[in-house]
Amino acid sequence: MLDQGNTAFVLIMAALVLFMTPGLAFFYGGLVKAKSVISMMMMSFGAIALVGVLWVLYGYAIAFANHGAGTNVAGIVGFFSIDWNQIGLGQAFEESQASTINAAYPSMAFVGFQATFAIITVALISGAIADRAKFGAWMVFAGVWVTVVYFPVASWVFNLTSGMFATWGVIDFAGGTAVHINAGAAGLALAIVLGKRVGFAKGAHKPHNPPFVLLGAAILWFGWFGFNAGSEGAADGVAALAWVNTLAAPAAAILGWLLIEKIKDGKATSVGAASGAVTGLVAITPACAALTPGWGILLGFLAGIVCCFAIDWKYKLGFDDSLDVVGVHLVGGIFGTLYLGIFADGTGLIYSGSFEQLGKQAVAAAAVLVYSFVLAFVIGFAIEKTIGFRVKTEDEVAGIDTAVHGEEGYVLYEERDETPVAVR
Template identity: 80%
Template sequence: MNQGNTAFVLIMAALVLFMTPGLAFFYGGLVKAKSVISMMMMSFGAIGLVSVLWVLYGYAISFAVPGPGSHIVGIQGVFEIDTNLLGLGQAFEQSQASTIHAAYPTLAFVGFQATFAIITVALISGAIADRARFGTWMVFSGIWATVCYFPVADWVFNLGHGWINNLGVIDFAGGTAVHIDAGAAGLALALVLGKRVGFAKGAHKPHNPPFVLLGAGILWFGWFGFNAGSEGAADGIASLAWINTLAAPAAAVLGWLLVEKLKDGKATSIGAASGAVTGLVAITPACAALTPGWGVVLGFVSAVICCFAIDWKYRLGFDDSLDVVGVHLVGGIVGTLWLGFFANKTGLIYSGSFAQLGKQALAAAVVLVYSFVLAFIIGWILQKTMGFRITSEEEVAGIDAVVHGEEGYVLYDQEDRTPIGV
C-alpha cells in the first residue's frame, strides 16, 4: 500500500466535501434575504441524505462489477444485499486485505466518490431557489440519486465496466456525470415548479455578494481536490489537472468580466464569481487531457458562452433561479465537446478525426436526456402528491420563516424588539 497516495486521496476527498458548504454560501448569497436559510439547508440536507444512501447502496450501484450472481448489472446494491447488510461490505473486505491498484484502500476511493454524489445532488437546488419545500426536496434528492446519479456514475466512472467509459469518452472528473447530469435535472425541476413571483430580468438581485465570493472561493479551493484527486495518485497527471484547474477558471473570470463590461458597462463581483465557477465546470472533464494553453482558451470561451446563455431563461420563459442550466449544463457541454477538438492525441486538431467529438457528443446527449426525463417525472409526481412548490403567499412572506421557522438575519432582540447595540 502506498501511504502517500492514501493520504492524497483522503485529503482530496475532504476538499471535495468542503465544496458543498461552499456551494451553500455561493447559492445562499445569490438568493433574497428571506430565502438564505432554505437555500443553504438544501445543500446540507444533500450531505446528510446522500452520504447515508452512498453507504447503504449508492457505491454498490455506481461501482458494480458484473459477474456470477449479478442479475441486473449496476443494480446489485439494491437487489442483492451483501452479508454485512451494507453496500460497502465488499469494499470493507477489500480494504482489510487488498487495495485498488495496490495504491490505497478501497474505502478511501469509496469516500472520495461519495463527495461527488453529494455535490451533484446539491447543485440541482439552485434551479428551484426561493420556492421549494425542504421535505419534498429531500425525497426528490433520494429518488433522483438512486435512479439517476448512481447509474450514471457507473457509466462514467466505473473503469472497465461503465459503457460511457468503455466507449472511449473522456470525462476525467465529471463533466457528464456531475454537471450535465445536475444541469439537466435543474432544468426539469425549474419547469415543474414554474416561475417565482415577479419573475423578470433584474427583479431578483443577490442579497449578499460577499457570501457569493466566499462560496466561489471555497468552491475553487475544493475543486483542486475534485479534479487533481480524480487521478488517485500524486503524480504528473494530477499536476496537469491542478494547473488546468488554476488556469481555466482564472481565464473564465477575465472572460466573464469582459463580456459584462461590454454588455452592461460594469464588471461585477457576481460576474467574477460566476466566471470562476463556469471555468471550473468546463475544465472538469478536460483537466487531464488538455495542455494548459488550451485550458486557458477553454476557460475564456466557456465564460463568454455561459455569460450569454444565462439570459436564455428570460427568452425561453423558464425560471432557473441561480443559473444552474446556464452555468452547469451549458458549461458541462462546452467542456465535454471541447475535448472532441483539442484533447491530446485524440482531438480533431491532433488526429484529424471527428471520432472523439462524436463520442463526446453522444455521452453528453444521453446523460442530458436521461437526467432530464427522470427528474421531470420524479418532480411532477412529487408536485402532484406531496406538493413541491410553496404557495405564492408563502413565497412573498419568506420561505425561511414558513418552512424552517428561522430568519437569516435577526437585527433586534425578539422579546423587547430593541435594536441590537442600543
C-alpha cells in the same frame, strides 16, 4: 504493499471535495433574497446528510458494480447494475481491513472520494428551484433522483471496469457529464415543473449578499482542486496537470465573463467574477487531464463568454432557473465535454484529423442530458402532484425561511419589553 502516500492523497482530496458543498451553500445562499438564505443553504446540507447515507447503504453498490472483485452482480452490466456484496459496503470493508493490501489505496478511500461527488451533484440541482421549494419535497426528490439517475450515470462514467463510457472511449476525467450535465438537466426539468417565481423578470431578483457569493466561489475553487486532481487517484504528473488546468481555466473564464459583462451592462461585477470562476471550473472538469494548459486557458475564456450569454436564455425561453444551474452547469458541462472532441491531446480533431472523438463526446453528453432530464421531470412532476413541491405563494413572497424552517437568516435585534436591544 499499500501505498500510504497515495492513500493520504485520496483521503485529503475527498475532504476537499466534501468542503465544496458548504461552499456551494454560501454561493447559492448569497444569490437568493435575504429571507430565503436558510432554505437555500439547507438544501445543500440536506444533500450531504441524505446522499451520504444512501451512498453507504447502496449507492456505491450501484455506481461501482463489477468494479474490482465484484462477484455478485445483478442487472444490465454497463447500464444499471448492483453488486449485492457491496450493500452496506460489506466487501469494501473486508478489503480495507485486510492485513496485507497491495494497492495504491484501500477500497474504502475510493468509496469516500466518490461519495463526495454524489453529494455535490445533488446539491447543485437545488439552485434551479431557489426561493420556492419545500424542504421535505426536495429531500424526497433528492433521494429518488440520486438512486435512479446519479448512481447509474456515475457507473457509466467512473466505473472504468465496465462503465459504458469507458467502453465507448469517451473522455470525462472528473465528471463533466456525470456531475454538471447531469445536475443541469435535472435543474432544467425542476424549473419547468415548479414554474416561475412570483414577479419573475430580468433584474427582478437581486443577490442579497455578494460577499457570500464570493466566499462560496472561493471555497468551491479551493475544493475543486481535490475534485479534479484527486480524480487521478495518485499524486503524479496527471494530477499535477489537472491541478494547473484547474487554476488556469477558471482564471481565464473570469476574464471572459467580465469582458462580456462590461460590454453588455457597462460594469464588471463581483457576482460576475464569481460566476465566471465557477463556469471555468465546470468546463475544465471533464478536460483537466486531457488538455495542455494553453488549450485549458482558451477553454476557460470561451466558456466564460458562452455562459455569460447563456444565463439570459431563461428570459427568452420562459423558464425560471433561479441561480443559473442551466446556464452555468448544463451549458458549461456540454461546452467542456465537446471541446475535448477538438482539442484533447492526441485524439482531438486538431491532433488526429478525425471527428471520431467529437462524436463520442456528443453522444455521451446527449445520453446523460436526456436520461437525467426525463427522469427528473417525471420524479418532480409526481412529487408536485402528490405532496406538493412548491411553497404557498404568500410564503414565497414573504420569504420561505420562517415558513419552512422557523428561522431567520439575519436577526438584527431582540425585542425585550418592546424595546429593540442591539445584539452584540
